[in-house]
Amino acid sequence: MSERHAFVGADIFDGERRVAGHALLIADGRVEAICGTGETPLDATVVRCEGGLLAPGFIDIQVNGGGGVLFNDEPTVDGIARICAAHARFGATSLLPTVITDRPEVMAAAIEAVAEATCIGVAGCLGIHVEGPFIAIARKGAHEAGLIRRMTGPDLEMLCATAVRPFVLTLAPESVSNAQIARLAGAGIHVSIGHSDADHATARAAFAAGARGVTHLFNAMSPLGHRSPGLVGATLECGDVWAGIIADGHHVHPTALALALRAKSGPGRLMAISDAMPTVGIDSDTFTLNGRRVVRRDGRLVLADGTLAGSDLTMIGAVRYLVRTIGLPIEEALRMSALYPARYLGIEATRGALTPGAWADIVWLSDGLDVEAVWIEGRLRVDRSGALGVPV
Structure with a gap:
């Protein structure tokens, strides 16, 4: 007989609806059901959460580092484990370690490390995000210009051959042909347009070829103009395109973020x-990126010339910003942080929602939106109160 646990005492948000006075049943690391507390099976061990909200664990599809680790500098299983552990403290139960523009051997090592990490079950490692080097120098942002290049035939074959999935690849139409985009998408890679100066028509053509994502909307891309809608305009009008957005108040003005939320055609969201960069979860305010010093200043991470270099944001920080500054209902902020990324990656049956059969990736939030506890595949990973002590 499977071992059951019943989580009680908090509201439950399953990804679509919020209920009170119910129990969340977990068996063998997966969600079994949500039922009335009076229907809790007698054989279930009770896990009592005092108030707050139980929600699906966050899924972060773009994480450059954390816990003092930059993935580019430590493309190893140990580096991945440390990054995942750092972000789990802030509610991220799944993430894509992200390697940015670098030498070919660094990208290859990163892919190999993620393949091994997922094989051995490193908690929180879902797949990989490769951001560059196939991007546009005109919109390079903090990427090293000397390492940016066009995609070659061998690059294409290597990427299509890797077994790592989910695999998100950020590229620019300036450096990758639509035929290559189609080949990548056909191989199961989630092609995301970013760091691109593509005009509206070029962006639409890339979407038609198979790109279904856009990397950090508004940042490092052709802007929305009334005569030149650019990549931003193409993203907002295309219903089958999904887009990540950095909700920290530094990368995107709150008015622009709010307008984009209202303008985005669905079902893509x-x-x-x-x-995030290595500073998440540690006190140090500096690190190096491709040999350049990055400093944390007033919540921003900047190069010497003031260019933003990733962020110091956490997923719970994004949720708070969406709720407190943008004014979203907590339920929609949670969907943006779990359900929508799962749908984009095509894993919504097992991640991003607390529905029967899904992995028990759970974050317990206080009424003040603090992370009280985190479970990954039913195992207690974070317990700020120290009162739970029940590895499920």
Whole structure:
């Protein structure tokens, strides 16, 4: 007989609806059901959460580092484990370690490390995000210009051959042909347009070829103009395109974010991402990126010339910003942080929602939106109160 646990005492948000006075049943690391507390099976061990909200664990599809680790510098299983552990403290139960523009051997090592990490079950490692080097120098942002290049035939074959999935690849139409985009998408890679100066027509053509994502909307891309809608305009009008957005108040003005939320055609949605760097979870205010010093200053991470270099954001920080500054209902902010990324990646049957059969990836939030506890695949990973002590 499977071991059951019943989570009681908090409201439950399953990804679509919020209920009170119910129990969340977990068996063998997966969600079994949500039932009335009076219907809790007698053989279930009770896990009592005092108030707050139980919600699906956050899914972050763009994480460059955390816990003092930059993935580019430590493309290893140990580096991945440390990044995942750092972000789990802030509610991220699944993430895509992200390697940015670098030498070919660094990208290859990162892919190999993620393949091994997912094989051995490193908690929180879902797949990989490769951001560059196939981007546009005109919109390079903090990426090293000398390492940016066009995609070659061998690059295409290597990427299509890897077994790592989910695999998100950020590229620009300036450096990758639509035929290559179609080949990548056909191989099961989630092609995301970013760091691109593509005009509206070029962006639409890339979407037609198979790109279904856009990387950090508004940042490092052709802007929305009334005569030149650019990549931003193409993203907002295309219903089958999803887009990550950095909700930290530094990368995107709150008015622009709010307008984009209202303008986005569905079913594709905006997804909260962190674009986090090594500073998350540690006190140090500096790190190096491709040999350049990055400093944390007033919540921003900047190069010497003031260019933003990733973020110091966490997923719970994004949720708070969406609720407190943008004014979203907590339920929609949580969808942007879990359900929508799962749908984008095509894993909504097992991640991003607390529905029967899904992995028990759970975050317990206080009424003040603090992370009280985190479970990954039913195992207690974070317990700020120290009162739970029940590895499920």
